[in-house]
Every structure is written in structure tokens, then in C-alpha cells.
Amino acid sequence: MGSEKTDAIVLGGGFAGLSCAVALAEKGKKVLVLDKKPHLGGRAYSFRENGLDIDNGQHLFMGCYFATIKFLKTIGTHDKLDVYQDVVVDYAEAGGKRDRLACPSWLPAPLHLAAGLLGLKGVSFREKSALLSFDRSLKSMKSGPIPEAVEKLTVRAWLTSLGLSANFQTRFFDPAAIGILNDSPDVASAAGFVQALRTMFFTGAESSRFALAKTGLSELYTDAARDFVEARGGRVISNAKAAGLIERDGRVRGIVTDMDSRFEAGHVVSTLPPWDLKKIGIPSALRGPWEDLKPAPIVGVTMKLDRPVMTERFLGMLHTETHWVFNKTLVHGTKEEGQTVAVVISGAHKQIGYSPEKIMAAATRDLAACLPEFSKAKILASKVVKEPFATLSPQPGSEAKRPEPGTGMPGFAFAGDWTRTGFPATIESACLSGQIAAGRL
Ligand SMILES: Cc1cc2nc3c(=O)[nH]c(=O)nc-3n(C[C@H](O)[C@H](O)[C@H](O)COP(=O)(O)OP(=O)(O)OC[C@H]3O[C@@H](n4cnc5c(N)ncnc54)[C@H](O)[C@@H]3O)c2cc1C
Structure with a gap:
């Protein structure tokens, strides 16, 4: 692909990079996607070994993954995602004891969650009365930025301040928080938890539905996204590791790989995670607090x-x-x-x-x-x-360090699950960041 024909280079072929490339290709742009690995999919891929079909980690999707669903619909693989109509979570503990969160689908959100929580067997009625203050607190943050005071609190500190007992936290809030935030409620900021809960429970009953891929993760999106981009004149290259950005006259013009290949384009969108991005040569204008993210x-x-x-x-x-x-x-x-x-x-x-x-x-x-x-x-x-x-790791203070997707410097835009999309670093944040960055070019 000649450099003059490339409108944008997208670094990274995971959910963020592929959803960005697909959104650009849809607008008629010629895109070049580069990924250092031999396969696409980044942190969400699958492989076969020992006769097993293995995801690199089980990934749970939600009904409120609107940008993800849009991406899958565009590439034609939406039917490989099973969105379950019922909002039911079963819990098991030692001795085969069971509990169940069952949110009635005939109730509007967030009443269906309230009914589900009230039905938990392992939590007493007295403990459940703290749900009133939980509800009030969540409603006060229904939209807009999360207040700084809450961002500074851990999930544990926020829940405890609302009067939720240790037992209630262990039985419902902790499994949800650790699943969503991928860190202990004792260290994760309440901000990401609030962002996820308010989207799941205040944007319609379908938002809180769970969804799982009916296939291996790679089959869900990587080949179809590549085909979509290539069918529109773009190109996807694996085993291509970006080593640095090319900058001239205060504008990013392209990238150079570790094999010394040079690719130039009108724009570069990086979906590299912060720990990878800071390893490549970048202009000083792009340096910032994001480099401290863990x-x-x-x-x-x-x-x-x-x-x-x-x-x-x-x-x-x-x-x-x-x-x-x-x-x-x-x-x-x-x-x-x-x-x-x-x-x-x-x-x-x-x-x-x-x-x-x-x-x-x-x-x-x-x-x-x-x-x-x-x-x-x-x-x-x-x-x-x-x-x-x-x-x-969504520790208190990390939200402010996440750059907004689509920002950066002339010719360069940040994207990736870790950018500040209003979501914790998830597949949805990745897809949304890619689409926002594509929209801002
Ligand atoms: C085990 C596991 C379980 C998870 N479970 C869930 C879940 O249940 N629900 C959920 O929503 N999310 C989950 N996640 C998070 C989700 O996988 C990520 O949020 C998402 O895949 C990130 O996508 P991305 O495109 O932003 O980044 P990545 O997928 O990391 O893509 C970045 C790409 O950049 C490439 N790259 C890096 N450096 C270079 C370089 N120098 N040059 C070229 N390419 C480079 C990488 O190879 C990678 O392919 C899980 C993650 C893991 C690992």
C-alpha cells in the first residue's frame, strides 16, 4: 500500500483497533492495521490446544455493550453473541449451598434489580434495608462525570459508607465488582463500578442482560473485521511491531517498525495499551500521567x-x-x-x-x-x-489519568479500552474508544 493512499494507520488489532478500522473503512477511508502479534484479537482471542478450544480468558459481555454490538453487527457476526433475556446469576459456596439473583424481566430497570436483590436468601431483610441509601447514591450519579469524592473512594469504602453489610458485599457486590473492574473492591475505585452499574441499570432493562460468545473469541470478530477492512481497500498486517512514531513539523506522519519499515498516513490511531505505548518512541507532546497507569x-x-x-x-x-x-x-x-x-x-x-x-x-x-x-x-x-x-487496574486517581479517546496531537489519536470512555477498561470501552477516535479524525 503506497503511503499516499493510506488515510489512517491503526496500531493494534484487538477490539479497539478493529472497531476503529471498521468504522473508518465504513466511511470510505483506506486503513492500515498493524499488530505485533502473529494473530489478531489482542487481549481477547482464542486458540486450540490439548484438544480444547480455549479463550485466553472467559469474556462476559453485557446488553449495554452498545458500541460492541454495533461493531459486531457491522461485520456481520452479531448472531455469534448470545444475549440472554433473563437476568439471573446463581451463586455456589462450600457444601453445595446455593443462592440466586433473579431480576424479573417484566419489571422496568432498575426495579428488576431491586427485586432481584431483595430475593437473595443469604442476606437478611435488615441488611437489605441499606439498599435505599445505595439506590439514592447511584441515582445522584445517574449521568455526567463521577464526583471526585467518589472517584477517590475504593468500592469497599463507598459501599460501607452506604451502610451495606460485609455479608451483603461478599455475596453480591464483591463478585460483581471484581468481575467488572478486575481488581479487588479493596483497591479498585468506586468510579468504575458506578459507571458500569448506572449504565447497566439506568439505561433500560436490556442493558443489564448478560451475553456470551457462542464461539471462540477470535471467531467472533477477528476474521470478519479483517475481511471488512480489506474488502474496502484497507490492509491488515500481523507480526508488525511499531517501534516509534514519525513526527515532522509538530504532526505525527506515520510509524516506523522494529524491522525499519516505514508507513506514512494522514492519521495514526494508537490502540496500544499504556504499558506498550510507552515503550515505543513517541513525541514529548504525548507524554503524560497516563504513563503511570498500572x-x-x-x-x-x-x-x-x-x-x-x-x-x-x-x-x-x-x-x-x-x-x-x-x-x-x-x-x-x-x-x-x-x-x-x-x-x-x-x-x-x-x-x-x-x-x-x-x-x-x-x-x-x-x-x-x-x-x-x-x-x-x-x-x-x-x-x-x-x-x-x-x-x-482501576485504582483511585486512575480515571483522571486516562486520556480521552480521539485526543492526542495533530496526526495522532489515543484509543483503547484504557482511554476515558465513561466505562471501565472492558471490551465495550475498547470498541467505543475506537469508534470515537474514528469519528474525530
Ligand atoms: C483474561 C481476560 C478476561 C477478560 N474478561 C473480560 C470480560 O469478561 N468482559 C470485558 O468486557 N472485558 C474483559 N477483558 C478485557 C478485554 O479483553 C479488553 O478490555 C479488550 O480486549 C482490550 O482491547 P483493546 O483493543 O483496547 O486492547 P488489546 O486487545 O490489548 O489490543 C492492543 C493490540 O496492540 C498490539 N500491540 C501492542 N504493542 C504493539 C506494537 N508496538 N506494535 C503493534 N502492535 C502492538 C497488541 O498485540 C494487541 O493486539 C478481559 C481481558 C482478559 C485478558
């Missing part, structure tokens, strides 16, 4: 079992080291003997340093405690995946 790890285990151990699509595990377990057989609609499950530990700062055997031991211990059938099951195959740089 990652939070996720550890996952996929296991093929000789028998079914759960009937639900997914379960939250209470009082355990591992947080969630997903029934991949049911979610993917696979016809197989036995069952494939995926276990997730979010905010896994400690476990990221463990050996795969130690992670496996934690997962099997928790499954055996929460799912009685698991003790009878034989593990036929398994795979531990560690993602040390899974998402941004």
Missing part, C-alpha cells in the same frame, strides 16, 4: 471433564479463591461427552506468580467445594492461561 492480571483455567458438573451457564463462587465458573459446553452449544468448564480468577495479583499446577489445585479445590458432582469427575484435559496485563 495493569491488573487475570488467570483462567479451561478443563474438559468426563461428566457434567453444572447445569447453569455460569456460577459465581462465594468465599473461594477462584471467582466464576462458566459452562462452555452449554454456552457454545457443543455436542460432547462430559463437560468443558472455564474458571476465572480476576485481580489475580497473587496467583499470576503461581505455577500452573498451583493454579489448577486452587481451581479444583474450589470446584469440588461448590459443585458436589465435581468430586466424581475425571479431568481429561486442561489449560491454565495467565494474563499479567489483562486490564487497567
Whole structure:
């Protein structure tokens, strides 16, 4: 592709980069996508190993992932995402004890959540009365920027200030917070939690629905996005690592790779995570507090079992080291003997340093405690995946360090899940950032 023909270079071929490239291609722009890895998908991809189809980590989508759904519809793979009509979350704990959050779909949001929370068995009526102050606080932040005072609080401090008991927090708020924010409620800022909750519960009942990919993650979007871009005259190159930006006369003009290839274009959109972006040569005008943003790890285990151990699509595990377990057989609609499950530990700062055997031991211990059938099951195959740089650690003060998507300097725009989209660093933030950056070029 000659440089004069390239309208924009997009750095990174994950959700942000591909949704940006697709939005630009849709507008008739000639785009060049570069990614350092041999495959597309960034932090959300899948692969096959030991006879297992493995996601690099189980990804949960939500009905309020509007930018993501728009992206998937544009590339024609929306039907590979199953959006569940019911808002139901089952919880399991040691001894096979169960609880259930069931939000009636006939009630408008956020009343359906209130009804669901009131129905939790493991929380007393007295403890539930604190929901009134929780509701008042959330409503006062229904839209607009999150107040600085709340941004400075951890999730734990915010919930406790509303009178929510430790038991209520452990049984409902902690699993939700750690799933959404990928860090412990003791260290994560309340800002991201409020951003997610208000979108999920104040923008229509469909926003709080859960959704899961019926296929491996890569199959959900990478090939279709590449085809969309290339069919419109663009190009997608893997194994191309950006080493620095080319700047002339106060404007970014292109990039140079570690193999010394030069690509020039009218605009460069970077969707590189902050820890990768700060490693490449960038003009001083782009330096800023974003360079201090820190990652939070996720550890996952996929296991093929000789028998079914759960009937639900997914379960939250209470009082355990591992947080969630997903029934991949049911979610993917696979016809197989036995069952494939995926276990997730979010905010896994400690476990990221463990050996795969130690992670496996934690997962099997928790499954055996929460799912009685698991003790009878034989593990036929398994795979531990560690993602040390899974998402941004949303510590208090981090929100202000996130640059807005589409900003930067002449010829250059920041994007990526970590930019300030009004969402925690998630797939939705990634897709939204890419679309915003594309819209601002
Ligand atoms: C295990 C795990 C579980 C998760 N679970 C969820 C979930 O349940 N729900 C949810 O919404 N989100 C989840 N996330 C977060 C989600 O995956 C990310 O928010 C999203 O994938 C980020 O997309 P992105 O395009 O912004 O960044 P990335 O996917 O990181 O894309 C950036 C790309 O840039 C490339 N790159 C880096 N440096 C260079 C360079 N120098 N030159 C060229 N290319 C470069 C990388 O190879 C990468 O492909 C999870 C993440 C992980 C890891």
C-alpha cells in the first residue's frame, strides 16, 4: 500500500483497533492495521490446544455493550453473541449451598434489580434495608462525570459508607465488582463500578442482560473485521511491531517498525495499551500521567471433564479463591461427552506468580467445594492461561489519568479500552474508544 493512499494507520488489532478500522473503512477511508502479534484479537482471542478450544480468558459481555454490538453487527457476526433475556446469576459456596439473583424481566430497570436483590436468601431483610441509601447514591450519579469524592473512594469504602453489610458485599457486590473492574473492591475505585452499574441499570432493562460468545473469541470478530477492512481497500498486517512514531513539523506522519519499515498516513490511531505505548518512541507532546497507569492480571483455567458438573451457564463462587465458573459446553452449544468448564480468577495479583499446577489445585479445590458432582469427575484435559496485563487496574486517581479517546496531537489519536470512555477498561470501552477516535479524525 503506497503511503499516499493510506488515510489512517491503526496500531493494534484487538477490539479497539478493529472497531476503529471498521468504522473508518465504513466511511470510505483506506486503513492500515498493524499488530505485533502473529494473530489478531489482542487481549481477547482464542486458540486450540490439548484438544480444547480455549479463550485466553472467559469474556462476559453485557446488553449495554452498545458500541460492541454495533461493531459486531457491522461485520456481520452479531448472531455469534448470545444475549440472554433473563437476568439471573446463581451463586455456589462450600457444601453445595446455593443462592440466586433473579431480576424479573417484566419489571422496568432498575426495579428488576431491586427485586432481584431483595430475593437473595443469604442476606437478611435488615441488611437489605441499606439498599435505599445505595439506590439514592447511584441515582445522584445517574449521568455526567463521577464526583471526585467518589472517584477517590475504593468500592469497599463507598459501599460501607452506604451502610451495606460485609455479608451483603461478599455475596453480591464483591463478585460483581471484581468481575467488572478486575481488581479487588479493596483497591479498585468506586468510579468504575458506578459507571458500569448506572449504565447497566439506568439505561433500560436490556442493558443489564448478560451475553456470551457462542464461539471462540477470535471467531467472533477477528476474521470478519479483517475481511471488512480489506474488502474496502484497507490492509491488515500481523507480526508488525511499531517501534516509534514519525513526527515532522509538530504532526505525527506515520510509524516506523522494529524491522525499519516505514508507513506514512494522514492519521495514526494508537490502540496500544499504556504499558506498550510507552515503550515505543513517541513525541514529548504525548507524554503524560497516563504513563503511570498500572495493569491488573487475570488467570483462567479451561478443563474438559468426563461428566457434567453444572447445569447453569455460569456460577459465581462465594468465599473461594477462584471467582466464576462458566459452562462452555452449554454456552457454545457443543455436542460432547462430559463437560468443558472455564474458571476465572480476576485481580489475580497473587496467583499470576503461581505455577500452573498451583493454579489448577486452587481451581479444583474450589470446584469440588461448590459443585458436589465435581468430586466424581475425571479431568481429561486442561489449560491454565495467565494474563499479567489483562486490564487497567482501576485504582483511585486512575480515571483522571486516562486520556480521552480521539485526543492526542495533530496526526495522532489515543484509543483503547484504557482511554476515558465513561466505562471501565472492558471490551465495550475498547470498541467505543475506537469508534470515537474514528469519528474525530
Ligand atoms: C483474561 C481476560 C478476561 C477478560 N474478561 C473480560 C470480560 O469478561 N468482559 C470485558 O468486557 N472485558 C474483559 N477483558 C478485557 C478485554 O479483553 C479488553 O478490555 C479488550 O480486549 C482490550 O482491547 P483493546 O483493543 O483496547 O486492547 P488489546 O486487545 O490489548 O489490543 C492492543 C493490540 O496492540 C498490539 N500491540 C501492542 N504493542 C504493539 C506494537 N508496538 N506494535 C503493534 N502492535 C502492538 C497488541 O498485540 C494487541 O493486539 C478481559 C481481558 C482478559 C485478558
